[in-house]
Amino acid sequence: MLLSGDIGNRLFDKLRVQSPRQFMNCGVAEANMMGVAAGMGLCGLRPIVYTITPFTTTRCLEQIRVDVAYHESPVIIVGTGSGLSYASLGPTHHSLEDFAIFRAIPNLQILAPWDAPSLRSLLRQAMLSDKPTYMRIGKKGEKDIAPLEQVPAIGEGLRLREGSDVCIVAVGTVANEALTAAEQLAARGITAEVVLAHTVKPLPKALFEDITARFAAIVTVEEHSRTGGFGESLLAFTASRGLQRQIETLGTGDEFMPVVGSQGYARRYFGIDAARVAEAAQRVANRH
Structure with missing residues (x-):
């Protein structure tokens, strides 16, 4: 189940058409989106939350800490445009403290893919691990470094x-x-x-x-x-x-x-x- 903030791109148009029951646009209500995802995870679903990193991390920190991590709900939190990917939009769109914050939260694993193949591999690994996971990715256009089979x-x-x-x-x-x-x-x-x-x-x-x-x-x-x-x-x-x-x-x-x-x-x-x-x-x- 994919939950997305209203970020305005067409990345998930194909999924929304082909599998409408597996996609939910939660709008500009990221904290609520995280709580919904936590509940889904506790009901046996495997939710993936996706939006721009500052808005899927610090904006809904309480929900990640209490609803997801404390209850060990198997939510995969994907922050896109991490680090300085949105440098041109200023500090509101930078994410330079997420590792530090999440390292201190129990039960939460933190992954940082370097390209598309590593993202594909780590997403599968995270799904199999059945653990709350924060996955920090770039914006787009990162050069592929190594093929899928080499991702550790x-x-x-x-x-x-x-x-x-x-x-x-x-x-x-x-x-x-x-x-x-x-x-x-x-x-x-x-x-x-x-x-x-x-x-x-x-x-x-x-x-x-x-x-x-x-x-x-x-x-x-x-x-x-x-x-x-x-x-x-x-x-x-x-x-x-x-x-x-x-x-x-x-x-x-x-x-x-x-x-x-x-x-x-x-x-x-x-x-x-x-x-x-x-x-x-x-x-x-x-x-x-």
């Missing part, structure tokens, strides 16, 4: 490029920035491994154990605040194990973006574009 299971990462000097871990739709950064580093004689991560919660312990065992220099990059994000969870993991590693976490700062521009411009503003990823990777590689 929830909690695992995809080693996309091998290297020995530094490891770059990219979360979600910033995957291309990490790959471009690795190419720039190769031109400078630095070999960077690129690992793509799509699981923010549950904590990807096996992935963290692997990269911290093989690398002393690590950079994480995410289109999310550095506070409460994926990188911070890696720092907490290494601290809990008493590991001494050179780690830089790249993300947005403690500010609302004061100007508007394209997504690429916004990434440059916050220092999460390929050039800044390469600079950070070179710094940590030179430290150890």
